[in-house]
């Protein structure tokens with residue numbers, strides 16, 4: 283029996299996604315509710331969760347441990363943000379003002395602003411500046427209950443700044459209580475010094491990928507008009523896969539242009555956004571192993587149509603939620619807000635939204651030990667000062 287170091291006792295409830303692995307189809311939204319509940323932890327692992335008497339009976343008598351009074355409170359798994367761009371410098375305040383007076387996000391991007399303006403600001407900073415920025419952003423996320431977060435590079439788009447970004451992300455992981463998952467977003471957009479997407483992707487594959495691959499766990503591409511089309515995305519993703527990186531895709535954000543069939547063919551882990559996905563795409567996704575990551579804060583801030591969330595869930599797709607935290611399209615670090623939007627705008631139930639932001643998001647990051655309250659899982663426990671988990 284492991285030596286217990288912390289007991290959270292007499293919670294109103296402890297609530298966790300059921301089972302193991304991603305939850306889809308009829309299992310999506312299946313929760314286990316222990317009410318009342320206690321939880322014991324040893325170091326960074328959960329030992330037991332369940333009815334207080336049962337949990338206490340497994341603790342060695344005379345053992346010394348810290349206690350936390352759970353009365354009137356509810357425990358959930360620490361939230362998992364599986365899509366976030368936290369490694370950037372500068373801001374897009376001027377662009378936000380332009381958008382408020384009618385300029386479209388895609389127009390600003392096409393005229394050299396948008397992602398490219400954040401690339402310029404990020405290139406101008408040092409690795410220390412970037413590490414400090416990532417740490418600040420992770421701190422904001424933690425305040426909203428996120429204990430595991432993906433962080434993408436992708437505002438460097440040259441060898442030096444992509445390396446700096448991924449190193450800064452890894453340093454911030456060491457310094458922050460948030461568990462960070464680094465993703466190489468080398469194909470975010472074409473930087474101004476390149477004539478074409480094809481030339482830029484060749485440069486990434488030949489000169490950048492070999493250096494950055496050891497620092498990342500996944501690779502991502504923005505497949506969209508004005509950034510990369512299917513042939514360049516395929517070249518980039520196949521090269522990234524050869525380096526052992528898990529494949530992700532920004533897909534169908536503004537237009538459907540072949541991202542989903544490519545993701546399914548290449549065995550990508552996820553396709554993210556999907557505001558422009560039609561019925562056929564949603565049904566194909568539902569039959570596949572590719573997770574649909576929905577980003578309703580981005581949809582809200584850019585005023586995009588809703589993705590086919592209900593169809594995806596009902597047809598059995600693996601559905602996850604994330605903030606898409608970034609300076610341009612989703613300056614939002616709050617998964618509770620994202621879960622709220624998933625319920626109010628996408629038609630998910632609170633139980634589905636919770637599964638999508640914990641167990642299913644952990645699956646996207648390939649993590650089998652976060653996203654649930656269960657023995658052996660990381661002791662990432664969110665204690666809400668609220669009597670009902672739906673708060």
Ligand code: NIG
Nearest residue numbers: 397504532606608609610611
């Ligand atoms: O997920 N779509 C591309 N990338 C980000 C936005 C990045 C930006 O605007 O800086 C997104 O929305």
Ligand code: FE
Nearest residue numbers: 365367532606
């Ligand atoms: Fe994104």
